[in-house]
Amino acid sequence: MGVLTFRGAGTRADPPDGPSESAPANPPLAAPRFEALVSRYRRPLLRFFQRRSVGVEDAEDLTQEVFMRLSQRFSRLHWGNPDGLVFTVAANALVDHERHQRSRQRGRHVEVDPALPADEPTAEAALAGRERLAKLVAALDDLHPNARAVFVLCRFENLTQAEAAARLNLSLSAVEKHMMNALARLREAIETAHDA
Structure with a gap:
């Protein structure tokens, strides 16, 4: 398991609204429980998404998506730069969200019945x-x-x-x-x- 670093024990409740470049003031601590990660990054993630013109409900959904992605690989992640890791996952979630929004707007989003057999591609495809x-x-x-x-x-x-x-x-x-x-x-x- 990697290391999650925290700046100043209790002196600042929220990290910055993006990846941090500065080195931590205190030595790294052991990786915290997942609940500590959620507590630390929930509000900064909401601000991160809202500053990128994402509505409040979508910002909540994207924040939950970030935590879901992190929870799936929590024990295998390298926590040397937690701000960079969390906000990289957030940026990827935002790109996926925007792509999904564009595809819905273009009418390209088609629900596929999984029971249907897959067709072989045509020569043109x-x-x-x-x-x-x-x-x-x-x-x-x-x-x-x-x-x-x-x-x-x-x-x-x-x-x-x-x-x-x-x-x-x-x-x-x-x-x-x-x-x-x-x-x-x-x-x-x-x-x-x-x-x-």
Whole structure:
């Protein structure tokens, strides 16, 4: 289990509204119970989402989504930079939420009956899939070498971000930033290919 650091015991109830760059004033504490994490980050997460033009109800839902994602991997996460970890998960949840909202607005959201058998793709669909894959590979090749290396290590070799940081001799925050940039660029490539 990793370490969750807290600044000043009881001197500040809330962390900042985003990832923190500064080193903790006190030595790291052992990873707290999940309830302590929820208590510390609930209000900052709500503010984080509301400042990004998310309604109050959706901000509550997204905050719960962040805690659900964290709870599923709580014991396996590296807690050396808790602000960065929590707000990276929050940013990913926000991207997923916005994508879902866009797809609903475009009328592309279709409920699928799981009982229906899957059809084989048509030749046109297969060709379009190959073209999207080519755009994705091209976008991966266009990434900064460090961002590409981080993405490959974390997504294809299943390394944690901490392991990738050690292998590439980078800080964990640099790896987190490279991963966020890589995901954003690849998301753009997928959406551009999908719209074409």
